[in-house]
Amino acid sequence: MVVDFWGKIKKRRLSSLYLLYGTESFLLTETYELLVRTVLTEEEREFNVSVYDCEDTPVQTALEDAETFPFLGEKRVILIKNPYFFTAEKEKEVEHDLKKLESYIMSPSPFSIVVFVGPYEKLDERKKITKLMKEHAEVFVASPLAEKELREWIVERAGQSGVMVEEHAIDTLLKLAGTNLMTLANELDKLILFVGPGGMIQQETVEKLVSRTLEQNVFVLVEKVTKRQIDDALQVFYDLLENNEEPLKILSLLAGQFRLLYQVKWLAAKGYGQQQIASILNVHPFRIKLAMGQAALFSEEELTTVMRQIAEADYKMKSGTMDRQLVMELLLMRWNEGITNNIQ
Missing domain, CATH: 1.10.8.60 (Helicase, Ruva Protein; domain 3)
Structure with a gap:
């Protein structure tokens, strides 16, 4: 969907009205910037791009700007952020003339491209203004990508x-x-x-x-453990220490990853598929796919035991009864002895 939407813009199959909304803010920004790059040259952007925020500016002010002729160019781009009147959010102090907006939607300026952008998960489809906008504008929903x-x-x-x-x-x-x-x-x-x-x-x-995030390094660490490559797992741990990561934080993320493996394995055993599990756990489907691969190498009993051992290590670290780095090293070496044969 994203690539198709961008393709229409690149081919200059443009609309006078756009409504971009969704929770994936990076996609919203990329789509708006692509529109600007496609419609205006670098020189034209200086004079023909205007930005308004509905949190503090009436929408009619932005629309008046949209009806102003471009300067040294053929088009203007008007960005209108946070158009909360398309949602179920309560009215705010700024008074928006929605009748004026309705009129503009029905007859937009031929020399302006008006782009409404909002970080909203959903719109209020019951509202007349929302229905009208969705009927006449090009709509892009920026949801997390599959x-x-x-x-x-x-x-x-x-x-x-x-x-x-x-x-x-x-x-x-x-x-x-x-x-x-x-x-x-x-x-x-x-x-x-x-x-x-x-x-x-x-x-x-x-x-x-590629620079790995702390979370991705923990994923790699778990992968090394599942393959009984404990020397490699220890090296990942030492690399994290060199990057000033705390053993307790690493252990916490390790617990989260094994908890995910247990949840995925349990739900899969109940007959749920990858997409269903992703929805239930509110985790990206690709991460669930990887977790399912790792979880397949453990029995439920092994995962339960691993979680118990992590809890014991957590107690030792927090109580100060043993050096935190040593606790982590002993935990990894303990898994090396029995990761695939009913961990004791």
Whole structure:
């Protein structure tokens, strides 16, 4: 959906009215910026872009601006942020002339592109103004991307710079950087800069250059444990210590990851699929997919035992009865002795 929507903009199949809303703020920003880049040259942007916020400015003020002729250009872009009158939010101190807005929606300025942008999960479909807007505007809903859309987004973003991406490289990028679009964009831009126009981002390049978040490092640590690669798991732990991460914080995230594995395994045993589990746990489906792969290597009994051992390690760290780094090292080595054979 994202790539299709952007494709229409790039082909200059433009509307006079846009309504962009949703919880994925990075997508909202990218879509608006793409509109501006497509409609206006760099020189035109200085004089023909206006930004208004409905929290402190009446919408009619923005619409009056939209009816003003462009300066040294053919189009104007008017960004109207936080249009809460499309939602069920209560009226605020600013008085918005919604009759004026209705009239504008029915007959928008031919030389302006008006873009309403709001970080709202949903709109109030019962309102006349909302129905009218959705009927006449191009609507884009910025929701968290599914795995397929994430992959398309990565390929599209790299393609804008003339760079291709191997399928395995995408797998590794998602594993190491996670599904947060801001983080992914930063890491992808770094990879694009490294390979240059006409280049190909390969798995080895991703492994070499991508910075792992603390959460992703903990995921890798768990993966090493499941494969009984404890030396590698210890190395991940030591790398985290070098980055000034606290053993207690690492243990807490480790507990969260194993808790997720237990929940995923339990729900899968009840017959729930990946998408259903993601919805129940409010976790991105791609993360659930990875967790299902890790959980398959444990029995429920083993995961229960692991959680108990983590709780014991947590108590030792917090009570000060043992050095925190040593507690973590002993825990990892203990798992090495019985991770796949009913942990004792």
